[in-house]
Amino acid sequence: ILNVEQSPQSLHVQEGDSTNFTCSFPSSNFYALHWYRWETAKSPEALFVMTLNGDEKKKGRISATLNTKEGYSYLYIKGSQPEDSATYLCAPPPDSNYQLIWGAGTKLIIKP
C-alpha cells in the first residue's frame, strides 16, 4: 500500500489571499497522481490528473505542479473565494493489488 501524506490537515485563509498545500507520495514506480475537490455534503470531484515530472495543470484560479523525483505535488489557489472552501484530496495510482489509497486531505476554509 502506497503511503500518501497531505499537509497541512486544515488551513484557514482570508478571502482574496492565495494559498497552497502539499501531497507527498513515494517516488518509486510513479506514473500518475490525482487531485480531487470535496465540498461538504457532496461527493469528491476530479480536479487534475498529473503524470509527468514537471507537469503543471491549471483550472481557473487553481493550479497544481508535480515533482515525481522527490515525490510531491503542490496545489495552489490564487485569490481564494468562499466557494473554494472544501477538502482537497490527492491519490496516487493504485498499488500492485489495485487498491487506491487516498490522502486524508487538506481542509480549506476561506474566511470572508
Place this chain on the structure above:
Amino acid sequence: NAGVTQTPKFQVLKTGQSMTLQCAQDMNHEYMSWYRQDPGMGLRLIHYSVGAGITDQGEVPNGYNVSRSTTEDFPLRLLSAAPSQTSVYFCASSYSILDTGRDTQYFGPGTRLTVL
C-alpha cells in the same frame, strides 16, 4: 448518463441488523469500489472490484461483504451492524484501474448510515 447512483441516501439501523447499500453505474466502468468516510480519516477503502465476478478486500473489510455479478452493480452488505459502522459510505467507479491509474474516479452521492 445517471453516473454513479447510491441508495438509500440515509439509513438508521439497530445493532445487529443487516442491510445492503446499493451502488450502480451506467458508464460501463470496470473498476468499482466502496469507501467509508469518518471525521478526520479521509476515505478508507472497504472493498473493490476490477471487473464483474472479481472482488477483493481493501483496508477495512471486516463486517462487510460485496458481490459483483454484473458490470453495473456493486452492492455492499453489512452483515450485523455495529455502532462502529456509523459513517458515510461512498461508492466510486472508473473505466479501468488496470492501465496506468490515470482514470478519474466518479463518486456516488453517498449514504449516511447511523447504527444505534
